[in-house]
Amino acid sequence: MASVGSDNGNGQPSGSEAVKLDDSDRAADAASGSPREPGSEALKETPAAHATQYTPERVATFKDELLAFLGELAPSPGEALWDIGVFEGLGRGLVATRDIAVDELIFLDRPILVGPRVNNYDVIFCASCCRILRRLQLCSGGCRLPMCARCDFSVGDESPHAAECRLIQSWQPKDAARYSKNILYALTSIRGFLLSDRDRSLVMQMEGHPPRKEMTTEIERLLKDGYFQKLDGDGPDVQYLRQVVNVLNTNAFETSRIVADEENNDHEIILRGLYILGALMNHCCRPNVRYVFDSELRMRVYASRPIRRGEQLLNNYSKILWGTQHRIIHLCFSKNFLCSCERCKDPTEFGTYLGALKCVRESCPEGRLLPINPLKISSLWRCDRCDLKMDNIKASKIQEIAGRMILNNAIKRESSYIIDYLNDHLVKFLLPTNQFTVELKLQAIKKIQADHPVVELREKEKYCVEILDVLERLQYGKCFVKGVLCYELFVTRATLGQVLNESGIPTEESNLEHLRTAWQILGPSGNRPKDLRQMVVKHGVGCEPLE
Ligand SMILES: C[S@@+](CC[C@H](N)C(=O)[O-])C[C@H]1O[C@@H](n2cnc3c(N)ncnc32)[C@H](O)[C@@H]1O
Numbered sequence: 001m002a003s004v005g006s007d008n009g010n011g012q013p014s015g016s017e018a019v020k021l022d023d024s025d026r027a028a029d030a031a032s033g034s035p036r037e038p039g040s041e042a043l044k045e046t047p048a049a050h051a052t053q054y055t056p057e058r059v060a061t062f063k064d065e066l067l068a069f070l071g072e073l074a075p076s077p078g079e080a081l082w083d084i085g086v087f088e089g090l091g092r093g094l095v096a097t098r099d100i101a102v103d104e105l106i107f108l109d110r111p112i113l114v115g116p117r118v119n120n121y122d123v124i125f126c127a128s129c130c131r132i133l134r135r136l137q138l139c140s141g142g143c144r145l146p147m148c149a150r151c152d153f154s155v156g157d158e159s160p161h162a163a164e165c166r167l168i169q170s171w172q173p174k175d176a177a178r179y180s181k182n183i184l185y186a187l188t189s190i191r192g193f194l195l196s197d198r199d200r201s202l203v204m205q206m207e208g209h210p211p212r213k214e215m216t217t218e219i220e221r222l223l224k225d226g227y228f229q230k231l232d233g234d235g236p237d238v239q240y241l242r243q244v245v246n247v248l249n250t251n252a253f254e255t256s257r258i259v260a261d262e263e264n265n266d267h268e269i270i271l272r273g274l275y276i277l278g279a280l281m282n283h284c285c286r287p288n289v290r291y292v293f294d295s296e297l298r299m300r301v302y303a304s305r306p307i308r309r310g311e312q313l314l315n316n317y318s319k320i321l322w323g324t325q326h327r328i329i330h331l332c333f334s335k336n337f338l339c340s341c342e343r344c345k346d347p348t349e350f351g352t353y354l355g356a357l358k359c360v361r362e363s364c365p366e367g368r369l370l371p372i373n374p375l376k377i378s379s380l381w382r383c384d385r386c387d388l389k390m391d392n393i394k395a396s397k398i399q400e401i402a403g404r405m406i407l408n409n410a411i412k413r414e415s416s417y418i419i420d421y422l423n424d425h426l427v428k429f430l431l432p433t434n435q436f437t438v439e440l441k442l443q444a445i446k447k448i449q450a451d452h453p454v455v456e457l458r459e460k461e462k463y464c465v466e467i468l469d470v471l472e473r474l475q476y477g478k479c480f481v482k483g484v485l486c487y488e489l490f491v492t493r494a495t496l497g498q499v500l501n502e503s504g505i506p507t508e509e510s511n512l513e514h515l516r517t518a519w520q521i522l523g524p525s526g527n528r529p530k531d532l533r534q535m536v537v538k539h540g541v542g543c544e545p546l547e
Helices: 047-053 056-073 162-170 181-194 197-204 218-224 236-251 324-335 392-408 415-429 435-447 454-473 480-499 509-522 532-539
Strands: 082-087 091-096 105-109 113-116 253-260 266-274 289-293 299-303 312-315 368-371 381-383
Touching: 056 082, 056 105, 056 197, 082 312, 091 312, 113 181, 162 181, 181 218, 181 236, 197 236, 218 236, 236 266, 253 289, 289 312, 289 480, 289 509, 368 392, 381 392, 392 415, 392 435, 415 435, 415 454, 435 454, 454 480, 480 509, 480 532, 509 532
Parallel strands: none
Antiparallel strands: 082 091, 105 299, 113 266, 253 266, 289 299, 368 381
């Protein structure tokens, strides 16, 4: 949700325009800035307070509506691998109805709502079909949205945009001849008006946390700036819109379409989608599922680890490779709860030290500073070697500076600069598996292409191995980012084999195993690397994606 699926802009690996190096959703906004103790205000409306509203009768009716919505994607009677349960402190959640093996497809879902995200786009695309054209016009219906000729209002009721355009027209947009990105940002919520009664009922039964005080939602922005002459800020339309926004912010996943422009360059158009069944999965920082979106934007959820009958199906709403304190802040501010899973409770995060800092004492080069109580943002930090103590404000400051240096500067540079920066500079003040170091290595992996010098390819290979090792320690199983790293590792080793004339490298069993894993994880994705299938066929490690 970046929501349950959101994104922080972790990039795309070489050979793939769209596959992300991290499979979590909406994270960056909430995690920027220095960590603060999550305020009690943010947690007032916890799902625990609502648990009593999920009576067995209501849950059963909700499930019937959901199955009807899923239609042909719904499991045959008695065959569902999931059921809806109610859990103290969590609200509803999904449970496994039988033991589920790794890689088994648990369910398919389709978006009940899908559309633009509330964030800048690099390219302008048709707000209806996402086509990118050099000369996109504004819709002739006066809704202030960019529209291609096929979707324009003038096409009539056959245009998929006709109904939403009429709705926007009824609110009488001002400056109808000017493009409005704020209307584009609100379009996914506006589409909530076009749902059938059953689908509206489903959406309205989802949790929707109200926005934090300091947040201006897309709807409030439209109201504040008077975009519509006939949209009453206190009227029922706005009340409904506000609730749809809350539901989207609590539940939506980030999904995307790859669209080629007229020069045949691919662009990834990031969208937000509300997937009701997918959104019912609660969060854990060590989840047991992974998901991908296929070319029709259907969500396919697989077991990433073995799941026992009766266990909850758990998804990760945050970034896998963030340290605990960043995840806690993100989850608290964007999803309104404090996670206290086993990973969050362990200061070393299963020995990965993702959130740990280097001891600041010169005489203690091996020391690692860790929060004594990682569940508390205000916790004191302590060195695991020399026992030096540091207050959380200082620790936060170090993280903030590291984050700023890396995310605002180094990450934007070319691969050779990043490699030097990692080797000569960062090692002096950050641990090799600190989350910022890892983030920078992920960027380097994305940037180092097959035609780069061997030294760079060697570094890329090393980074892939290191981060796969972090995932192993986290016991993350067959997660999405593992698929991406396995793909990158295979491709890099194959390139090195070619360049160094060592023809055996690509076909070594251990390397083929990476390709197999990449295919199992990324194969069903609509945005998988373009050359993945061809490589899989060439090396005979699989054919059709897992069903
Ligand atoms: C996408 S919804 C999950 C489904 C939700 N439980 C329901 O009944 O609709 C996300 C919300 O569920 C709750 N939630 C999910 N995982 C949780 C966790 N590990 N601890 C506490 N609350 C959680 C939070 O209120 C969160 O904002």
